[in-house]
Amino acid sequence: MGIFHSVGTDGxxxxxxxxxxxxxxxxxxxxxxxxxxxxxxxxxxxxCSKCSAHKKExxxxxxxxxxxxxxxxxxxxxxxxxxxLSRPITQKEMIRxxxxxLLGVSGVGKSALVSFFVERSFVAAYSPTIxxxxxxxxxxxxxxxxxxxxxxxGLDECSLFQPxxxxxxxxxxxLYSITDPISFTTVKRIHDRVLECHPPGIPIVLAGxxxxxxxxxRQVSEGEGKALSAVWGCPHVECxxxxxxxxxxxxxxLLEKIQKDDV
Numbered sequence: 001m002g003i004f005h006s007v008g009t010d011g012x013x014x015x016x017x018x019x020x021x022x023x024x025x026x027x028x029x030x031x032x033x034x035x036x037x038x039x040x041x042x043x044x045x046x047x048c049s050k051c052s053a054h055k056k057e058x059x060x061x062x063x064x065x066x067x068x069x070x071x072x073x074x075x076x077x078x079x080x081x082x083x084x085l086s087r088p089i090t091q092k093e094m095i096r097x098x099x100x101x102l103l104g105v106s107g108v109g110k111s112a113l114v115s116f117f118v119e120r121s122f123v124a125a126y127s128p129t130i131x132x133x134x135x136x137x138x139x140x141x142x143x144x145x146x147x148x149x150x151x152x153x154g155l156d157e158c159s160l161f162q163p164x165x166x167x168x169x170x171x172x173x174x175l176y177s178i179t180d181p182i183s184f185t186t187v188k189r190i191h192d193r194v195l196e197c198h199p200p201g202i203p204i205v206l207a208g209x210x211x212x213x214x215x216x217x218r219q220v221s222e223g224e225g226k227a228l229s230a231v232w233g234c235p236h237v238e239c240x241x242x243x244x245x246x247x248x249x250x251x252x253x254l255l256e257k258i259q260k261d262d263v
Contacts, residue, residue, distance in 0.1 A: 104175030112241035161193035171203035203257035
């Protein structure tokens with residue numbers, strides 16, 4: 001099928017939002033939890049991995065690096081500027097939406113972490129969570145993002161991992177409490193379930209919560225967390241929603257992995 005490319009007045013491509021596209025714009029394959037969306041870095045349109053398997057250099061905005069492009073843009077040879085000028089790019093189109101899902105057993109502090117990340121507030125009282133979502137706008141590495149965070153129900157509140165959590169999700173924060181060895185054991189099972197619902201390479205960050213706890217309260221060492229993350233090939237961060245230490249690092253570490261996956 002033909003691909004219509006729209007560009008901004010500066011010659012840069014319009015960025016088509018994930019939410020506006022349900023099928024690959026070339027082969028029309030439906031996007032699912034296993035067939036993921038990929039943006040062409042030249043035209044900004046959305047394709048499946050098979051229709052955007054090529055990488056090119058000299059793409060506007062990504063000089064001196066190879067980035068993902070669609071079959072149509074790859075076939076243009078060395079001229080990698082978008083082909084037609086249609087309308088100015090809008091502020092909304094410049095913002096990239098990314099969905100992050102938090103998983104962990106009850107009481108590890110998922111809701112507290114989300115509250116600090118989004119609202120910069122700490123909620124001390126624990127209340128069992130029914131899955132909820134909230135968003136925060138951030139700028140990272142020169143790009144504007146709307147980060148939608150899914151705060152899921154804990155293990156003893158619902159099942160270990162519900163397949164609907166995977167729909168449209170770009171990455172996961174898997175949580176355990178450094179004061180709760182059972183949560184550390186369970187997070188390994190959660191990781192296995194995530195991999196059952198996603199292709200290899202789904203961005204993940206392993207986070208140990210309640211890093212402000214006294215040494216006498218710690219039940220999981222930092223070394224244990226780092227060793228597990230090394231096996232998984234993902235970042236490990238210890239954080240505290242009470243003090244705010246490393247909360248942003250958890251989400252930005254995951255966004256870094258998502259950005260690499262995008263390219």
